[in-house]
Amino acid sequence: MTLIATEITKYVYTFGSIRYDLAARSYVMGILNVTPDSFSDGGVYAKPEHAIERALAMADEGADFVDVGGESTRPGSMPVPPEMELERVIPVIRGIVRERSVPVSIDTTKSVVADEALKAGATMVNDISGLTLDPGMMETVARHRSSVIIMHMKGTPKTMQADPSYRDVVGEVRSFLKRQAEAAVKAGISQVIVDPGIGFGKTLDHNLALLRNLGQLRTLGYPVLVGPSRKSFIGAVLDLPVDQRLEGTAAAVAACVLRGASIVRVHDVKEMKRVARMADALRTAP
Ligand code: HH2
Numbered sequence: 556m557t558l559i560a561t562e563i564t565k566y567v568y569t570f571g572s573i574r575y576d577l578a579a580r581s582y583v584m585g586i587l588n589v590t591p592d593s594f595s596d597g598g599v600y601a602k603p604e605h606a607i608e609r610a611l612a613m614a615d616e617g618a619d620f621v622d623v624g625g626e627s628t629r630p631g632s633m634p635v636p637p638e639m640e641l642e643r644v645i646p647v648i649r650g651i652v653r654e655r656s657v658p659v660s661i662d663t664t665k666s667v668v669a670d671e672a673l674k675a676g677a678t679m680v681n682d683i684s685g686l687t688l689d690p691g692m693m694e695t696v697a698r699h700r701s702s703v704i705i706m707h708m709k710g711t712p713k714t715m716q717a718d719p720s721y722r723d724v725v726g727e728v729r730s731f732l733k734r735q736a737e738a739a740v741k742a743g744i745s746q747v748i749v750d751p752g753i754g755f756g757k758t759l760d761h762n763l764a765l766l767r768n769l770g771q772l773r774t775l776g777y778p779v780l781v782g783p784s785r786k787s788f789i790g791a792v793l794d795l796p797v798d799q800r801l802e803g804t805a806a807a808v809a810a811c812v813l814r815g816a817s818i819v820r821v822h823d824v825k826e827m828k829r830v831a832r833m834a835d836a837l838r839t840a841p
Pocket residue numbers: 586588590592593594595624626627628629662681682683704706750752753780781782783820
């Protein structure tokens with residue numbers, strides 16, 4: 556009996572006043588890059604008022620989360636100082652939580668940024684380094700009783716696409732996520748989400764292998780998030796530039812949902828919400 560109860564409640568996570576059963580359906584996370592240089596929307600939402608407006612629009616389009624980032628992590632990008640990241644994200648987070656109850660995550664690898672963002676109303680930390688870059692991050696997330704997304708990345712954004720190689724990409728990514736998730740739980744973090752890190756130190760074949768074998772990440776026992784939106788693996792398959800990757804993103808989102816992803820991180824919320832709902836219906840059909 557206990558086992559069944561545990562299984563049922565295991566993926567029920569709370570984000571402030573919002574409670575989601577991450578096993579019941581798929582959830583859409585809208586991307587908000589408050590940066591001048593992100594790979595697909597750099598500069599568009601650099602002003603706080605434009606960023607807040609976009610976040611509210613995404614919430615109205617059905618975003619289940621809004622992920623706010625103040626540092627681009629596109630291949631080749633350089634880190635920005637924490638003061639600059641804070642200046643970009645804090646007014647935006649405050650503006651969103653004032654207007655909507657949609658859970659906000661902070662996309663950062665820095666514990667000072669995470670700390671301030673959580674104080675400003677964010678309820679989840681999205682760490683693309685999987686809690687490895689900043690030694691203070693684990694304690695910060697635990698202290699705030701925040702949720703965390705642990706993402707796999709090989710190397711750093713500056714160097715990660717310089718000939719990445721693996722003996723067994725799915726096995727290595729899985730082992731990393733398992734190790735970091737277990738460390739997070741041990742540090743007192745109870746709501747952990749894992750992410751294979753599409754495009755972060757991976758070739759086209761690595762990305763496709765991870766997406767094809769998402770089920771192996773599911774067996775870790777944590778909800779899985781995937782971020783395929785507009786990424787270069789879609790450009791490589793379809794030979795299309797970043798502004799023409801909507802259909803490729805839709806195919807990837809559908810595949811992720813069918814293979815058990817709980818959350819998809821996307822730019823095109825309205826469209827991908829429809830894709831995710833359709834894929835949910837296909838996944839759960841009797
Ligand atoms: N991808 C990007 C940034 N953050 N976080 C998670 N958890 N998973 C991802 O796949 C992921 C992420 C890169 O995409 P984007 O935010 O659109 O671009 P940029 O890093 O240039 O701002």
